[in-house]
Amino acid sequence: MILRPYQRKNADEILACLERGVRGVLYVLPTAGGKTVVVVGGVIRTVVDHGWPTVFLVHRRELLQQSVRQLAAAGIDAAIVDPDHDPDPTALVHVASIDTLKARKARLGSWLRTIRLAVVDEAHHTVAPGWQALLEAMPQAQRLGVTATPFRGDGKPLGDLFETVVRGPSVMELTAAGFLCPAEVWAPFAPDLSDVKVSRGDFSAGDLDRVMNNDKITRLALNSYAARMPGEPAIAFCASIDHARRVSELFSTVGGWTSVSVDGNMDTADRDAAISGLAAGRIQVLTSCALISEGTDIPVVAGAIFLRPTKSCQLFMQQAGRVLRINPGKQRACIIDLADNVKNHGMPEADRTWSLQHGLIPLSHRTVRCPECHRRFAPAPCCPGCRRTFRGQDAAPVIRRLEQLADSMIRHLESDELERLAVSERDLERIARVKGYRSGWVYHARARLAARLAKQYEMRRYA
Ligand SMILES: [Zn+2]
Structure with missing residues (x-):
């Protein structure tokens, strides 16, 4: 595993924190910045060489095998702890799902007490009190949380579990250095969300389905896809399972594209086949309600179609992050936003402000929408889509946050x-x-x- 210069630097910074005895380190790196390389190749590789018993915690069982493969790629043999497998006494590194450990905490107590490093992947999920109790069951363990969005879904802080931050480069810095694709955003439609209720910090799913799940909006999505990225592999983020199915149907029957919808009710084999079909070019547009945001790594995907408005900056960044990964021949990431998500949360590369004590600080990330071509962009004197010129407030690139x-x-x-x-x-x-x-x-x-x-x-x- 070869680390890029910033990855080596970040791994060294994390190791220095662990050496100083910091109990909770939070490593923040944008999606597709290569956090696995840093954490597995840079950090776990080193602590294992020092004989530290380590547990790699994932929040979904589907990620267990993927994590074992990633560790194996760095030459680390890891054993799985799940309902069918107890810890392997000969293994130094284990991969476990958080739910398994929470459920079997008492039974696994003596093993948990030996853990020196607990790596918490997607650390923004560490919300339930169960996490706290589990981490307390590992009194020797130092924690390394890893996330692209260092605040909880509702924007709340992570300072209760982590005390020190190691910050990798931002989306903008990674893009400028050629490690992420630049994003172009097209916003052909703005939904009317005035009647949509908000519950637990985000729009209510039922109301969203009522507003977004119709042929008029889907046809707009289809036309934009045909105009901006015809045939390129794309993911459509939808408001409900039914919405995802209908969008897929219209893309296939009216648009003539190969489109499949995936959801949690499908069996794993069908879902994996759809995802690998997208990666291999057999499928052009994958539609999904909630499944394809975290942990799905398909670098070839060049487009995102936003059909699910969200108030969660975290969900927005994860969805946008899906398409920013670089891949040979991929020049840019194309985002078709029919949900006003970029208007509400800012461009994907905008630098968000947060702290361990306060979580996400809500600051405006103003964008401009070109009335001619519907491109949405950070304020600039000229539309990057059609070169129309702007004046005054719209043209001012400096945002005084x-x-x-x-x-x-x-x-x-x-x-x-x-x-x-x-x-x-x-x-x-x-x-x-x-x-x-x-x-x-x-x-x-x-x-x-x-x-x-x-x-x-x-x-x-x-x-
Ligand atoms: Zn324009």
Whole structure:
């Protein structure tokens, strides 16, 4: 397993935290940034060489085998712990589903007490009190959480389980370096969500189905697919299982594309066949309600069709993340957004603000929609789709996010987080004033800001 330079650097930073005895380290890297390589090839490989009993925790049983294969690729033999398999006393590394361990915590107590490192994949799911109890059953274990979205589904923080963050490069940085595909977004339609109820932080599924599950919207999706990425492998994210089936049906019968819908009621073999069909080019459009967001790794997929509006920034980023992976011959990721998700959450590469104590900080990530070609993009003087020029507010590429924060919030946020929001020397001076930093800080921060703005300018050339 060869690590890219940033992956090596991040693995070393994580190892340094573990060596210092940090109990909970959270590693944050965008989807498709190669977190497995860092965690398996960089971190687990090293701690295993030091003889640390390690458990790799996944939140769904379907991910057990995949994780064992990933460990094997780094030369690490891992045993599975599930309802049919007890821990293997000869193995140093185990892969376990969180549900199994929670259910069998008492029975596996003596083994759990030997664990030195507990890796928690998709750590934003560590919400239930059951996790806390399970981690307490491993008193010797240091925790390494891994996630692309370091806040819970409702935006709540992860500071109760993790105390230190190792932050990998952002989506924008990975794109500029050629490790992720740039995304182009087309928004041919804006749904009317005024009657859609919100429950537990997101739109109610039944209401969404009523608004989104109709032929008019599906035909718009079909026309956009035919216009923007005809025949390219794409995933349509739908509001319900029935919606996913109807979209697939219309894409097949009216559009003439090969389309299949997948859902949790199918048997695993059919589902796997559909996913591998998409990867192999036998299927052009896969439609799904909730199945294909996390853990499904199909680099060839070039397109996402958003048909499920969501208030969850986490769900949005995971769905968008599905298509950003690079693949030979793939020039860009194409997102057709009929759900206003990009309008509400910002471009996929926008840098989100969060902290372990506060979770996601809701700041606006303004975008502009071109009235001519319906391309949606971060404010710029010219539409990247049709070259129409914009003026005034629409054209202003600088978004003053720091101005959205009150002094009280600035006081609470980490300085590196604040620096990322700064776009001018005035912003830096405000940070210094509120946080009580010396003038030397502003001097150095100014140089960092100039470097960052230069990088963003470079990045805009991809748009
Ligand atoms: Zn345009």
